Amino acid sequence: MKAIFALLVAMVLSTTCARAETAVDAIAAHKHMGVATCSSSVCHGSSQPFRDSNIAQNEFAIWQQFDPHAKAYQVLEQPRSQAIARKLGLGDATKAKVCLDCHADNVPVTDRGERFQVADGVGCEACHGGAEQWLNSHADRKVTYADDLAKGMYPTADPVKRAQLCLSCHMGEKERMITHRIMGAGHPRLAFELDTFTWLHPHYKIDADWIKRKGEWNGVRDWAVGQGVAAENLLDLLLDPKTGWQGIFPELVLFNCQACHKLMKDNNWGPRQGTGLGPGVVRLNDANLVTFRYALAPVDKSAAQRVFEQTRALHAATxxxxxxTFAAARNLRATLEALLPKVAAFNYDAASFNTILASMVADGESGEFRDYAAAEQATMAADSLVTAFGNDGKLDKERTAAVKGRLNAVYDAVKDEDRYSMGQFVAALKALRAAAP
Ligand code: HEC
Ligand code: HEC
Ligand code: HEC
Ligand code: HEC
Structure with missing residues (x-):
């Protein structure tokens, strides 16, 4: 009896594991009822924050007023979107599936409730999942977060799951691919950092009651996890024969934009340890792989070294x-997968702050920030670290203010991708490091 039970458990486990549901699948698993079903004034549509509630209940008002996701569909109506779509031969951008998949909550028509409107853009259920099964129950105080998740609410509180969700649009995934052709038609380059982006237009607050209901929050860990998941996502795209490769060359969008888009007169090639490549070679955009090494530095130094070596091997393989290329990408993918849970469980403390900054500066001195994309990620990392450690009280007020004062110069150095200078960036980074404890 026991043996049969064990076998059944094993079977259930293996089927759930084999499915390895993506964020896109999870979000689409249930019917989407529409933003209108969330926005009543006694639900999430209050104009003022509620005092006697776990949540502010003004989430809809904040989203509608401040969050660009609410305008994501309207963007497609604008002339610049229409021009992109025209150049690609797509017709009307507001009707093109490829645009709607990222600029709206584009679930199939049969999975839309009566009050659903695609013009609502990236609405509540595009992140919180189809509400079909939890809409009526989730406001009851007796209902726990675990109950909601069991009914299909998406676990946005979990950094790994959140990163997978955000990146499905902010980097693209195999069902939602942003291609170099779309960029060529005028789409902005995509860049994402989980912690920074989570706090740009928030309709939520992490307070004692949030922690009681949903668990710990740590901004540095979010940053670290975000880098690991983004690096995995890059490799998944590269490994997918359908999306990653069209013809003889991998999809150009996976490569470093500036590797090709630079001025002929620049003539400023120099070596980068992290790639090991010589001059005149197009290189993958490894920004998240570079930054994930900094996240690993306080967790496991030898693992950071392994990622470094396997990234170099991947560059060589291309x-x-x-x-x-496939073989090297698979090796690296397996390494990242094994490391991600360690990073997600790691308690980044005040000492980590120094270790991370020191490894960034060391890389700066050896020329790793020759590529703009890695410098851009390092900038968001520095910001995220200082803010998160400052908020947690792991850095005292004076230090936080001193380091923050030097962040502006770092941001200045990456403000314009066409005028990026590694020298200016590394100098700013070193000055920031000097202000840290
Ligand atoms: C993989 C997802 C994805 C796809 C596919 C996609 N977009 Fe976007 N788009 C984004 C994201 C994410 C942003 C915001 C980038 C940022 O600000 O970091 C964006 C930004 C834009 C912007 C600039 C908006 C602004 O406020 O500055 C325009 C215009 C745009 N997209 C049009 C389109 C059109 C037209 C299509 C279809 C051809 C399309 N997009 C396809 C994800 C996508
Ligand atoms: C771009 C993704 C995204 C969209 C769109 C979005 N949310 Fe959220 N929401 C989040 C994230 C991330 C959190 C914070 C993590 C968490 O609490 O799970 C959150 C948290 C919340 C919380 C929980 C706060 C708490 O204390 O537990 C509520 C309530 C909420 N959102 C309601 C809404 C409503 C209503 C809408 C639509 C008007 C909406 N959200 C749209 C991503 C999103
Ligand atoms: C369904 C696709 C989709 C998902 C999922 C998504 N986003 Fe977005 N996001 C977009 C698009 C499209 C835009 C650009 C909207 C515009 O410019 O009007 C955007 C814009 C943003 C911006 C504004 C960027 C800027 O330059 O000001 C932030 C911040 C952001 N998203 C954070 C997040 C976070 C955090 C998550 C995950 C919790 C997330 N997004 C999930 C599609 C998505
Ligand atoms: C392997 C080299 C290569 C890489 C890497 C590359 N591109 Fe391109 N890009 C090209 C070529 C070739 C063209 C076509 C130029 C033409 O049509 O004259 C182009 C065209 C463009 C255009 C249109 C320029 C115009 O003249 O209108 C944009 C915008 C663009 N790329 C953006 C990007 C972005 C963003 C990235 C990184 C995500 C990127 N490219 C990566 C080679 C590359």
Missing amino acids: TQSREA
Whole structure:
């Protein structure tokens, strides 16, 4: 009896594991009822924050007023979107599936409730999941977060799951691919950092009651996890024969934009340890792999070194063959997958702050920030670290203010991708490091 039970458990486990549901699948698993079903004034549509409630209940008002997701569909009506779509031969951008998949909550028509409107853009259920099963029950105080999740609410509180969700639009995934052709038609380049972006237009607050209901919050860990998940996502795109490769070359969007888009007169090539490539070679956009090494530095130094070596091996493989590239990408993917849970469980403390900054500066001195994309990620990392450690009280007020004062110069150095200078960036980074404890 016991043996049969164990077998059944094993079978259930293996089927759930084999499915490995993506964020896109999870969000689409249930019917989407529409933003209008969330926005009543006694639900999430209050104009003032509620005092006697776990949540502010003004989430809809904040989203509608401040959050660009509420305008994501309207963007498609604008002339610049229409021009992109026209150049691609897509017709009307507001009707094109490829645009709607990221600029709206584009679930199939049969999965839309009566009050659903695609013009609501990236609405509540595009992140919180189809509300079909939890809409009526979730406001009851006796209902726990676990109950909601069991009914299909998406676990946005979990940093790994949140990163997978955000990146499905902010980097693209195999069902929602942003291609170099779309960029070529005028789409802005995408850049994402989980902690920074989570706090740009929030309709939520992490307070004691949030922690009681949903668990710990740590901004540094979010940053670290975000880098790992983004690096995995890059490799998944590269490994997918359908999306990653069209013809003889991998999808250009996975490469470093500036590797090709620079001025002929620049003539300023220099070596980068992290790639090991010589001059005149197009390189993958490894920004998240570079930054994930900093996240790993306080967790496991030898693992950071392993990621460094396997990233170099991947770069080398891209100059050899498709098979070699796939093999190297698979190796690195397996390494990241094994490390991510360690990073997600790690308690980043005040000492980590120094370790992370020190490894960033060391890389700066050896020329790792020759590529703009990595400098951009390092900038958001520095900001995220200082803010999160400051908020947690792990850095005292004076230090936080001193380091923050030097962040502006770092941001200045990456303000314009076409005028990026590694020298200016590294100098700003070193000055920031000098202000840290
Ligand atoms: C993989 C998801 C994805 C796809 C596919 C996609 N977009 Fe976007 N788009 C985004 C994201 C994310 C942003 C915001 C970038 C940022 O600010 O960091 C954006 C920004 C834009 C912007 C600039 C908006 C602004 O406020 O500055 C325009 C215009 C745009 N997209 C049009 C389109 C059109 C037209 C299509 C279809 C051809 C399309 N997008 C396809 C994800 C996507
Ligand atoms: C771009 C993704 C996104 C969209 C769109 C979005 N949310 Fe959220 N929401 C989040 C994230 C991330 C959190 C914070 C993590 C958490 O509490 O799970 C959150 C948290 C919340 C919370 C919980 C706060 C708490 O204390 O537990 C509520 C309530 C909420 N959102 C309601 C809404 C409503 C209503 C809408 C639509 C008007 C909406 N959200 C749209 C991502 C989103
Ligand atoms: C369904 C696709 C989708 C998902 C999922 C999504 N986003 Fe977005 N996001 C967009 C699009 C499209 C835009 C651009 C909207 C515009 O410019 O009007 C955007 C814009 C943003 C912006 C504004 C960027 C800026 O330059 O001001 C932030 C911040 C942001 N998203 C954070 C997040 C976070 C955090 C998550 C995950 C919790 C997330 N997004 C999930 C599609 C998405
Ligand atoms: C392997 C080299 C290569 C890489 C890497 C690359 N591009 Fe391109 N890009 C090209 C080529 C070739 C063209 C076509 C130029 C033309 O049509 O004259 C182009 C065209 C463009 C255009 C249109 C320029 C115009 O003249 O209108 C934009 C915008 C663009 N790319 C953005 C990007 C972004 C963003 C990235 C990184 C995500 C990127 N590219 C990565 C080679 C590259």
